Amino acid sequence: MATGVKPRVKVPKSAAAGDTVTIKTLISHKMESGQRKDDDGNVIPRSIINRFTCDFNGENVIEVLLEPAISTNPYLEFEAMAPEAGEFKFTWYDDDGSVYETAKNIAIS
């Protein structure tokens, strides 16, 4: 498991029902591409987050398939719709099988 993986997500605390909210996510992960070599010339094995999903109350907002060409500490920004108050659930899937999760609540103003 990659060490020091910490997801960070920015979601507005409240929004009008059906409004568009901009969500920014960032997860600290080295995203080793599998292309680099260490000092002895050995290839450093690939270790990346290969999939990200965002759901709101069980409904899918976005799914992203990530490849090694995504930068270190993958950053994603997208827009979601919140028809009611509820919870945004964010999930990152690591190559090694680890799953990182975080959730944010949003209220309807």
Next chain:
Amino acid sequence: MELTRRRAIQIGVGALLISGLPFRASASTEDAIAAFTGGAEVGSGDVKLIAPEIAENGNTVPIEVSSDTAKEIMVLATGNPTPSVATFKFGKLAASRAASTRIRLAGTQDVLAIAKLEDGSFVQASRTVKVTIGGCGG
């Protein structure tokens, strides 16, 4: 040497080959496109790709894709060792068919965005990004 007809043709063909090289997408790029589209024709239209003209650091190049009617958008970096970059699949609650992220580019190259629209057709947009320092280590 006298410039015969045959020689002129040879020179012409050679020049064509050389000038065509940077634009010839690698076989793996074509494979990735074919895997996404299933061999369907890719037109141009409702997809936008925003990328900087010049990226100083190829390790982190901000890009943004958007479209009005896309179901999925795939991003390809044609000059990378593995061209696939990311595939965005928009769900029911996506307010807009747009997303941005940061990508790695090995060098100056074309970045492609191919969108699968709701009607099942495919469109693409491309941008050339000049990279000062490549982002693939090595």
